[in-house]
Amino acid sequence: MKEFTLTRKKSQLPYAMVLLLILVLFGIYLSRVGKILAVRWIFGIAFGFVLQRSRFCFTAAVRDPVLTGNTSLFRAVLIATTVAMVGFSYIQFAAHLSGCPVPGMIKPAGVHTLLGGIIFGIGAVLSGGCASGTLMRVGEGHLVNMIALVFFIAGSAAGAYHFGWFKENIIKFARPVFLPDILGWGAAFFGQLAFLLILYWLALWWDYNSRAE
Amino acid sequence: MKNKELLKEELKRYADVILKEPFPYWFGAILLGILNVCLLAVSGEPWRITTHFAHWGAWVARAFGARPEFWAFYDEQDNAAALAGGFLRDGGSVQNLGIIAGALLAALLASQFRFKKIKNYKQVIGAVIGGFLMGYGARLAFGCNIGALFSGISSMSLHGWIFMAAMSAGAYLGSRLLIKFFLY
Numbered sequence: 001m002k003e004f005t006l007t008r009k010k011s012q013l014p015y016a017m018v019l020l021l022i023l024v025l026f027g028i029y030l031s032r033v034g035k036i037l038a039v040r041w042i043f044g045i046a047f048g049f050v051l052q053r054s055r056f057c058f059t060a061a062v063r064d065p066v067l068t069g070n071t072s073l074f075r076a077v078l079i080a081t082t083v084a085m086v087g088f089s090y091i092q093f094a095a096h097l098s099g100c101p102v103p104g105m106i107k108p109a110g111v112h113t114l115l116g117g118i119i120f121g122i123g124a125v126l127s128g129g130c131a132s133g134t135l136m137r138v139g140e141g142h143l144v145n146m147i148a149l150v151f152f153i154a155g156s157a158a159g160a161y162h163f164g165w166f167k168e169n170i171i172k173f174a175r176p177v178f179l180p181d182i183l184g185w186g187a188a189f190f191g192q193l194a195f196l197l198i199l200y201w202l203a204l205w206w207d208y209n210s211r212a213e
Numbered sequence: 214m215k216n217k218e219l220l221k222e223e224l225k226r227y228a229d230v231i232l233k234e235p236f237p238y239w240f241g242a243i244l245l246g247i248l249n250v251c252l253l254a255v256s257g258e259p260w261r262i263t264t265h266f267a268h269w270g271a272w273v274a275r276a277f278g279a280r281p282e283f284w285a286f287y288d289e290q291d292n293a294a295a296l297a298g299g300f301l302r303d304g305g306s307v308q309n310l311g312i313i314a315g316a317l318l319a320a321l322l323a324s325q326f327r328f329k330k331i332k333n334y335k336q337v338i339g340a341v342i343g344g345f346l347m348g349y350g351a352r353l354a355f356g357c358n359i360g361a362l363f364s365g366i367s368s369m370s371l372h373g374w375i376f377m378a379a380m381s382a383g384a385y386l387g388s389r390l391l392i393k394f395f396l397y
Binding site for chain 1: 235236237238239240241242243244245246247248249250251252253254255256257258259260261262263266267269270271273274281284285286287301302304305307308309310311312313314315316317318319320321322323324325326327328329330331336337339340341342343344345346347348349350351352353354355356357358359360361362363364365366367368369370371372373375376377378379380381382383384385386387388390391395
């Protein structure tokens with residue numbers, strides 16, 4: 001491995017061009033199956049590109065504040081969420097005004113969320129990557145994350161297989177909670193925005209204090 | 214002649230910023246946020262990843278004789294439709310493949326692609342257990358760090374906030390496990 005870093009890195013641009021051609025051809029094929037599929041293909045590539053270029057990692061974002069005191073990734077997650085929330089709420093409010101069902105990821109909130117989130121967090125730290133991070137590192141050539149992906153898929157299928165039991169015994173008691181439904185649109189939007197800002201400020205303060213130590 | 218050289222150097226500098234040097238986290242964050250909004254506007258559905266992993270697993274299970282269409286998870290209409298349609302008709306599956314392709318493209322453009330081998334057997338154990346736990350936990354919580362945390366909070370849904378708190382707690386427990394069993 002040391003020899004690798006000592007020798008000057010070869011340009012991989014020719015490979016990139018070949019890959020780009022393949023991606024475009026596959027995109028054209030997908031557009032014949034269905035236009036939206038080609039659009040989703042482009043979105044996937046864009047997400048992967050941005051994740052790789054910015055070394056974005058949700059696992060480190062929630063792990064590092066406690067482990068090392070570094071909150072730069074956690075703050076980045078807050079920024080991403082704030083940007084998306086502003087756009088989402090515009091689309092949601094427009095749908096609400098025109099009487100359409102409100103779009104978005106609004107799922108039952110309850111004990112199962114807490115349990116699933118804890119299990120997910122443990123897994124993400126053990127395997128060294130969350131859902132987006134695992135896919136991104138597979139693209140970068142990490143063998144470990146390829147193994148993790150295989151078992152990620154196996155675990156998802158096992159979860160889907162047992163879903164009926166959880167639905168009957170735990171999820172049954174939970175309801176989706178869309179904050180504007182209980183707080184009103186204004187209070188939910190500005191309240192959440194304020195909460196995100198407060199979290200950002202707290203994270204900044206936490207980072208500063210752990211550095212001072 | 215000299216102007217041409219200068220221009221070339223300037224262009225190379227721009228190319229390096231876009232293709233080689235890592236973006237600052239905040240810049241990547243803004244791009245991810247904008248992409249997620251565009252995805253919702255275009256497809257009517259925010260970004261999610263792991264639901265489609267369940268479909269991949271169900272297709273494999275079906276190839277081995279299982280009947281996933283009878284699992285309660287596939288009572289939901291969207292899931293049942295995706296299961297019946299197959300990989301190449303499922304937008305989310307194609308999108309997940311695109312994430313791998315996009316990261317590979319970015320790594321190659323920066324000449325940073327390297328096939329990274331496994332350092333020790335503990336890493337494999339971590340990947341096996343950790344990968345499985347993530348898949349299972351995400352089904353239980355209706356999403357992963359993307360579908361539940363990023364898209365859930367952005368949709369002003371309470372489950373997103375609970376997931377963020379729970380994932381942070383899980384990450385803390387995972388770090389303790391890592392320190393105790395995997396580092397030595």
